[in-house]
Each structure stands twice: as C-alpha cells, then as structure tokens.
Amino acid sequence: MIDVAIVGATGYTALELARMILNHPQARLTLATSRQEDRPRLDTVHPSLARRTTLSCEPYDPDRVAELAQVAFLGLPHTASLEAVPDLRRRGVRVIDLSADYRLKCAETYHDWYGHVHTDPAGLAEAVYGLPELFRERIPTANLIANPGCYTSTAILALAPLVAEDKIDRRSIIIDAKSGVSGAGRTPKLTTHFPECNESLAAYNVGRHRHTPEIDQILSEVGCSRRNEPVEVIFTPHLVPMDRGILATIYAQPLASESEADLMDLYRSFYRHCPCVRVTSGLPATKDSAHTNWFDVTVRIVRGRIVVLAALDNLIKGAAGVAIQNFNLMHHLPETTGIPL
Amino acid sequence: MIDVAIVGATGYTALELARMILNHPQARLTLATSRQEDRPRLDTVHPSLARRTTLSCEPYDPDRVAELAQVAFLGLPHTASLEAVPDLRRRGVRVIDLSADYRLKCAETYHDWYGHVHTDPAGLAEAVYGLPELFRERIPTANLIANPGCYTSTAILALAPLVAEDKIDRRSIIIDAKSGVSGAGRTPKLTTHFPECNESLAAYNVGRHRHTPEIDQILSEVGCSRRNEPVEVIFTPHLVPMDRGILATIYAQPLASESEADLMDLYRSFYRHCPCVRVTSGLPATKDSAHTNWFDVTVRIVRGRIVVLAALDNLIKGAAGVAIQNFNLMHHLPETTGIPL
Amino acid sequence: MIDVAIVGATGYTALELARMILNHPQARLTLATSRQEDRPRLDTVHPSLARRTTLSCEPYDPDRVAELAQVAFLGLPHTASLEAVPDLRRRGVRVIDLSADYRLKCAETYHDWYGHVHTDPAGLAEAVYGLPELFRERIPTANLIANPGCYTSTAILALAPLVAEDKIDRRSIIIDAKSGVSGAGRTPKLTTHFPECNESLAAYNVGRHRHTPEIDQILSEVGCSRRNEPVEVIFTPHLVPMDRGILATIYAQPLASESEADLMDLYRSFYRHCPCVRVTSGLPATKDSAHTNWFDVTVRIVRGRIVVLAALDNLIKGAAGVAIQNFNLMHHLPETTGIPL
Amino acid sequence: MIDVAIVGATGYTALELARMILNHPQARLTLATSRQEDRPRLDTVHPSLARRTTLSCEPYDPDRVAELAQVAFLGLPHTASLEAVPDLRRRGVRVIDLSADYRLKCAETYHDWYGHVHTDPAGLAEAVYGLPELFRERIPTANLIANPGCYTSTAILALAPLVAEDKIDRRSIIIDAKSGVSGAGRTPKLTTHFPECNESLAAYNVGRHRHTPEIDQILSEVGCSRRNEPVEVIFTPHLVPMDRGILATIYAQPLASESEADLMDLYRSFYRHCPCVRVTSGLPATKDSAHTNWFDVTVRIVRGRIVVLAALDNLIKGAAGVAIQNFNLMHHLPETTGIPL
Known part of the structure; x- marks a missing residue:
C-alpha cells in the first residue's frame, strides 16, 4: 500500500483524484488539505x-504530509506549487504537481506567460513532464512530475504522430479547442455563472492562453529528432455549455500529399502500446470518453489540409487520470490500475 | 413620453426591463444606476x-433620479429598497420596487422572514401589490408598487381561482415549484456555478423560502370574501439546470367533488379579462412561455386531488414583464404595451 | 465466471449493464442481442x-442464449419480455427482466395499465421483485427477477421506512418526481428531441404514469404487517433537461407528531445494513449520485407535513445497478461487486 | 397590409417566421401549410x-396560396422547394425560399452536393441571394429570394470585408463553426436525441457539409472585383449542446501585415449602413445575439494569422430574421420592421 496525500483537495480535479485513489487497490488516501480553517470533512466539501471517506481536510503542513504520505498530488493554483514543491521534496515526498509551475522548461517563458519569477530552477530542471504516451520511460524514476494541462494533453497527443514523423508544416498548426466548464475550476466567477455560460458559446483568451507555450515546447521536443525547427501553434480555446470534455479540431498543412488511410495507420502504429488511446474510425464525441481516461483521436483530409479531431475528459485524462497513470508508472504498477476506462 | 430610471441596473431583471423600456413606445430610459464606481456603459454590463443604448451606469443619487425620471424601477437587493424608496417618493418619483421590501403587509412577518426591522411603515401601508390580474383597479393610482416575487406570482395566479371560489382546503396546499437558475440572480456563488448546478437537480430552502409568507398573505386576501381563514401553504423550491422558467405543480384537497371540465371553466372565466394568461388544455412546458409575459395554467384531478400546473418566465412575467404591466396601468396605457407575448 | 447475455442491448440501460459486466470480476459478457439485422458491433452501437469489447449484436434466439449464458438481462420493451421470459426459463436460463412485465403481481392491474393480457401467470407467480433493500432474502434463490422501475425504486425506498413503521396516512402520499431525459429511453421522439426538452420543464402523464400501481403494490406489501390498508399514491412525473438522475420530493401526513431527528434515526436504522443507501443530512442533489449506485435520502418536517427528498441515478441505481445487485445476490457474491459507488 | 403564407409551417424556422409575421405591422399571416392530414391548429403544432393565432395548417395547394397570399415563405426541405417554387411563381406569388434549392447558381454544383438534378434552371437564373448586407440593391425587385443558410450567413458576413478588400489568401481560409441543435431541424433523430447530444460536443460532416459550396460561391462573387480567383474554404461544423446560436472561428492568412485596429476599422466601415451588424470590441458570445437578428463580429491577429469571430442566432439572423429583412426590402419597408433586435 502506498500512502497518498492530496494537497489542495477542494477542486474538481482533486475530487476525481480522491475517487480514483479510494478505489485504487495499491493506494491509501491518508491526508487531504485545504485552506478552509474549519477543517471540513472531505465529504462535506x-x-x-459520502460513505466513501471519513477524512477531514487539514491545513497544509509539509511535515504532516511527509509524515503521512509517500506521494503527494498537488491540486494548488500556480505559484502556490512553486512554494510547496521544494518543501515536500526536501522531506522526501514524491510529488505529482497538477499546476502549471513545472511544465515550462524555460524559466523565462514561465515568467512571460505567468507573470512570476520561477523560484525553483533546480526543481524545474528535474521535473518530468507527465505524459506517459510520450515520456513513459522517464516517469518511473521521477520524483517530481509536472502533470500536463488539459488542453495541452489533447493537442499534443493529437499532433505528436504528425510532428514526430515530420508530416506537417510546423508553422501551419491551428488548434481550435472547445472545453466544458469544469475546466475553469471550482471558484465561482461571472463567466462560469450558470445563466452566463449556459446556452452560450464563446472563445476566450484568444492568442494568449497559457497552454500555448506548453504545446509549443512539448511538440518541439517530440519533433526534434527529425527537424530542428520549433513548433509554434495558433491556439483558440472556447467555453462550451457542458460539464466536462475537450474537443480539439486541429488543422495543419501536410509537407507532402497524404492519404487518410496512411495517416490512420500512422496513428494506430504510434499509439499501439498505449492502453488509454483509441484511434477511432468515426468522429470523436466528448460524451464517449466522459468520465473515463480514454483519449480518442481520428484524422481526415479536407481539400488537402489535414484535420485531426481529438477528445478527452478534461478532469480525467486531462488531469486526474493521467496523474494516476503517472503514479502507477512511478510504482511499477500496471498503467491503468484504478483508472476508469 | 414617460422618463424612466432603472436603479440597480446590473442584474438579469434589470436587463429585461431595459430591453422592454428601449422598445416601449411611451417610455424613455433616461438613467441607469449601479454601485460600480467606474460608471460602465450599460452595454458593457x-x-x-450593444447598439441599443449609449447610457452609462451612474452611482445612485435620489436627486439625480428625480431630475431625470418620473418613474423608477428598483432592481435593488432587499433592505436597499427600504432606504431608497422613501427618498425617491419624497422627491415625487413613482416607484416600482422589484425587491421584497414592500410586499409583506405585516412588518413583523417581514422581520421574521428577512431578519430586518421594517423602517418605512408609511410606505408599507401605501404600497400596492403589483399583480394586475388580481389588483388591477388599485394600480393606476399607486405611487409605490411592490412588484411580486417570481415564485409567488406563479403560485398565486395558479391558486387564486380555487381560493377565491372557496374550492379547496386552505391547509392542504402543497406547492412544488421548480425554477431556472436566473432566478437566483447574477451574483456568482458556488450553488449557481455551472459545473455545480448543471446536470443536477435539488430542492433548496425547504420550509424556509421567503416567498412562503407572501403566498400566504395574498391568497388569504384573495379568499377573504368567502372565508375568514388564513391560507398556509407548504412550498418547496427546486433549482433546475436551465436559464429561465418556473413550473409549479400544486396539490390541493377539494372541499367537494369537482370535475376537471368545471375547474377549467372556472379558470377560463376567472381570467377572461387578463391579456397575459392562457388556460391551456395541454400540460404547460416552461419553454412555451419563455422570453414572454404569458402565464400558462391548467388543472387536473388525480385520485380526487386537484393538481394545478402553471408556468411562466421568471424574469419576464415573474419580474420585469409584470413591472411593465404595472407601469402601463399606472399611465393608462394598454396593459401589454411594449411587452413580448 | 458466470456467463451473461444482454438481450436487447441497444438502449441506455443495456449500455450501463455492459459497462458493469465488462468490469465485473465474476461475470463474462458472452452475448448481446438486438433486432438490427446487420449484426452491428456492440461498440458501434x-x-x-470501443476497445472494451469485440462482441457483435446477434438477433435474439433463446437457444443461443441458453447455449452461451447462465443468466440473461432483458432490456426489452414491455410485452416483448412476456414472450422471451418463458422461453428462456424453459431452457434453464435465470432471467433478470428490466421491463415492467413481471412487476405487477395482479394480472388485471397489468392489463388495466399496460393494455395487454398477461400471458405468463406462472412466471408472474414466481417472479421476485428485485429491490434488494426490501427483499434481500428472496433474491438468492430466484430464477426470475422483476427489476424495479426507476421512479418506483426512488419512491419506494424513500417511503418504505415511513410505511413499514406506520408513520403516515396512506392516502396522503404525494410523489412529485423529476427525471433526466435518459429515463425516456433511446428511441428518438419529439418530446425528447433536444430543442424541445432542453431549457424546458414540464410534467407528463399526470395521473396516468404506469409506475403508479407498482409503487402502490410494493408499499402496500411493505406496510402490511402493521396495517391492512392499501397505499394509494398521487404520482406526478416531470421531465428535466439533464441526462440522468431522479429527484423525488414526497409529501405525507404523519399519523402523529414527529420530529425530524427521530425520523432521520428511523431511516438510518431501517437502512443500516444497506451498502447502497445514504441517509444524508443535507438535501440530496442528483449530481451527487450520478453515475453511481447510491440512493440518497433525507427527511424534513414542514408545517407539520413530512417531506422526504430522495435521489438516485435512473440508469444505475434505478435500473442497471440494481440489476447487478440482484445478480450478485443470486450468485452469493458481495452485493456491490462490480458496481460504481 | 401584405398577405403572407408560410408553406411548411411545422419547423423551428417557421415558428420564428410566424412570431415575426404576427408582430409585423404590415404583414398578415393568412395561411400555414403542413403535410399533416388532420389540419392541426398552428398553436397545437x-x-x-397559443392566443396568438387561430389558423389551422392546411395541406399545400398552390392555388390556395395564390388566392390567399402575395408572398410565400417556404419552409420546405430541399427538392420540395424545387417543385413548389415554379408553381407559385407561375401564379404570381413572390417567394422567399428558405431551402437550399435556389442558392447555388451552378446546377452542376447543386447536383454534386445535393444529389439531385436541378429541374428549374429558369428560377435558378432569376433567384436573388437574400443576404441584404451584401446584395441590398437586388432584393427589392426580386420575385424569388434564395434565403441563405445559417452557417453560410455567418461565414460570409464574417469574411466579406476581408475578401472584398483582398486582404487574405483565398486558399487559406479555415472556418471552424459551432451550432446549437435547433439548426438540425425539428425531425427527431438519434444524433439530436437529448441524451445523445446533451453534454457532448462533436464535429460532423467534416469536409462534406453542403454549406461549403455556398460559402465558396458567394465569397468568390464578393471578391471578384479585386481578383478573379475563386475562394475555396475548409469548413468544419460542430454540434453544441444548446438550443440556438452559431459561433464561427475563422482563420486566414493575410496577404500583407495588418493591424487589429485597421481591420476593425475596415469592418466598421464595410458594415456602416447595416442595421443588424455589430462590430464588437469584445469576443462575441452566442447568448448576446440569441433571439435577435444581430450579427456580431470581431477580428484578432494571432501570431500573424487573422482570426475572425462571429456569432448569430441560427433561427433568426441565420434564417427567419433575414427572411423578414428580405420581405421588408421587397416591400420598401424599413429593413428592421417587425424584427427583434
């Protein structure tokens, strides 16, 4: 049994983490923390x-985490992880960080997009980007996992085969992504107030969403063996009136003429060892992967342009589910242990 | 042309008011106020x-209201109206108050349910309850209208024929009401955060919703010519994952055996002069009255019990639309002028 | 391993059954049938x-079922089960029937409400009503389970403690129930066409929903040890714009004065051995039991009337989940094996 | 008063037409037709x-239309219009056809995309494409209006300023469009069954949606004065779980470096005489134009690419509202008479 803490347990991702850990045959949830001072029960939050756990949320204390847990999942807002991670690692706790703080390898890029100086360059250097489909071999020995963003996982997994095999013009990529509202977190605000976003659809953060440099970085890394040219994507996120699910519709210019059948074969081959990827003949609907850890993807060619369509559940495969995949790999367990499929 | 102010212009009811006033052939919107200090344009709020008005929201100032408007619609939270109403009336402004502050005739009941001392008993004594279907003759001369609550209009209009004609046991009334989320206002909070209330249904404030004494009071008044026994209802509100609309399913014990046909005739007769009421043969769906000022109602008998089903749009017939009905009656205009039907 | 067939595999309940069976450590899905002549793969339907099963749907053939399965779950429309059940039982297959055909003990009542003569009185006599919380001891030896309706499970479990302990007037019961749209099945029709029912709320089948006699029958049976008076409920179903979940708000007149605390204790005690029931202090929201087999219930007293609020997932605890509970009990497995909680 | 018929009155567009005609100061609804043989009242359909009209739907008969109406709005499926239009025109009825039958100027293209031979080349030659913002001068004298498709209006109006002023590479245009479900019509089918499309998002008809050649044709025509090169777009439609609204996110490669401010000025100038267009500084949300005839559009530049975001209500500005705009222009009435804004 591996003892596990959830640091920052009040959000939607933390809820999904708690569900999976409580069902996990090799994990035991020993601690949940929150800033709420009245130490509410986790099943009140x-x-x-209810009837699944009797834990109460405690204020965060790194000593307490180290005492009770071997692994901590961090469901903190960005910059808060920057403070907690070094404290926890110093105490020997392995960390799976679900914030953005350790995803961007370049501290300057972090500063540009998040507006904060990165105060833990040592951690940044050691952090492993926790996308098992691409970096499976690095995860087992990692002590600090930077768990990917939800849009980024969708976009990267949708494009990795094309970029790795150098099939597309790296400056032609357009990612038109649509997300359910849970992706915006659990803190009430006007844009996610029901009567504002229900029965409505809009883009947001056009050209300035913080997942952009993360997609650029990982795709550039994925494609570096073929070509030393950075990937630079155009990424437009939209808010859709549904709870969960991301659909990305991605357009790219092929470098040579391609057939749909060949591209589908490329995807099937690229992901043949991945237990959470489905290369589907039909067009993916977010409902078919909702509440699961599946990543669904298909490819089309329209008037010479490649169109990739990809879907996943933003809270599971886009956050908590991949965190458990990482947890499993870190402990040499079958990758899908305790994960809904 | 009648000059009109909206005091408290940022909420959903105020938006509907603004739309109707901007389309109204006899009204001119001359002022909108809000607490936001940066004086945002109304079409930014x-x-x-957009392209309908160039007004900016000003801070509330009773002198300014009196200078610019003959009538003020108050979209303020309760207790705030208690302060504004005497100031405005003193300056000769006629007021249509959409808060609850002048609805309950008994100041003690107000204190019991709202937790505040009522500081304007003179206003309370003069206020006219603005439900035109029942109190049409009192409205034209009123200087202060207490605009009804959305649940209360639904329940009262659904039950008035039965109570006025003394058809039911006044202690047997159960009102199971269901509302879209816009009824909860525009201030973000966890219960109306999209991922909390979407795809969910729950009752709230069971036995303690503040519309209860309002329903009791008006129905008791409606029925007083036949019987001097107060009405006391059981009222359960529910939050439904949709923007707008209230459906009330109401159960009551008849005092004598009744037929559906006779009851339907009673309703048709009772509302024969009401231009915004439809006695429907089918079961009302909230969608059929959405975005309009219709009140839809039908009656059934099930195993000897009377079941009334009634629907309206909580923001229009339940708030802004009836306010314009009142405005029209106060100015001797056709009751439905400028109102969507 | 127990070999299992799903007869009638294209509906929503069948999908939930398939999911649970595919995850069940002691069950193996060996056959799925549908009327579609092109034998579609189950993961096409x-x-x-996808990636969970490679089965194709076959036309229904009782010999084939008997050859491949020890237990058959029947996801057929009513009257179709009436034909299939005798054929399957004759061949030694144990049947869990999710239709209404074997729920009503009285063939005349069946005829009155369903408009068909009941052609299998022998089956009817032997069928066990599959509500484990109330009839746990009868299920293990049953060869034919009549799986309860979704509204009926909600209403019966919500009322059973009160009726069993003779706390309420049996003629005073009003069940105002609200269901998500998946309860209407998977066959497209105008009432469940998205733009018709989305953003709308309406009652339907007022006074004539077929779950009414089922609720009457089971509650009368539950209460028969205390009082030989039949229960006769007023039941009003509503369609709510959400996928899944039922909330029942139930009103009943107590026979004596009761306290909320005592009633809550009664519920906790009544269900103390039931692993899928939560007596909640807060008001149940359908979201909290969605995608699980939980039944959530609480009790309030409002102006002397008892108000019970109960929620469950209509496809799981209201259909497929309780079917697996029954399956587990029939095979002496822990009751919640393979069931999401 | 102009007498008006709606031929094919049961769909959602027909409902919006009926609402606007019933409110229109210069139009009178004299006839509604449907294939339903029992001649249902329009307010039953x-x-x-209800309480707005007492008309019953009659079977379609061109003589009857000619007898009762000067103008007919055709809400028929494509190919049905092909039959009705010549019959009506021969009888002197002016026709506003909401189907696709007269939109594509080239009969071969019609055959390619709709699979039918076009049997009315004379009508096709005379038909005027009813997009007032672009073809205002042709509409007043037209006897046959081809009312635009909903996606096409969105895409064309969003791109017309850029194409007309030759700002973009005509082969670089990607239209990622998202529509509410009412756009799929009122005939129930599995893809629009509530539990299938609610809480889900998917693309459909990728690369083969029939609005593609219509967009190509009109944009090529709009741009022909500057450059004789056809426009060929990549168009991907998506189904969004909401009733109404289309959002198009459009990407195009500029021919020269452009600033956002200049492009916004271009749009404001291009549409300065259009009473139903709003060039918005913020990102358009479909909710802000829902239930109105507004077309909202804004422009951004992201990493050198032009991104246009445009929204409208698919049933109003995308169908019935623009039809009334055409009707008004045909009768020399102010363009927005009777249209909700």
Missing part, C-alpha cells in the same frame, strides 16, 4: 464522497 | 444591449 | 465501449 | 403561439 464533495458530497458525492 | 449587458453586451446584448 | 455504443461508441464509448 | 407550436404551443407557444
């Missing part, structure tokens, strides 16, 4: 956990 | 009003 | 099952 | 029209 998340009523769906 | 409500983007759907 | 239900794309969310 | 559309309950929201």
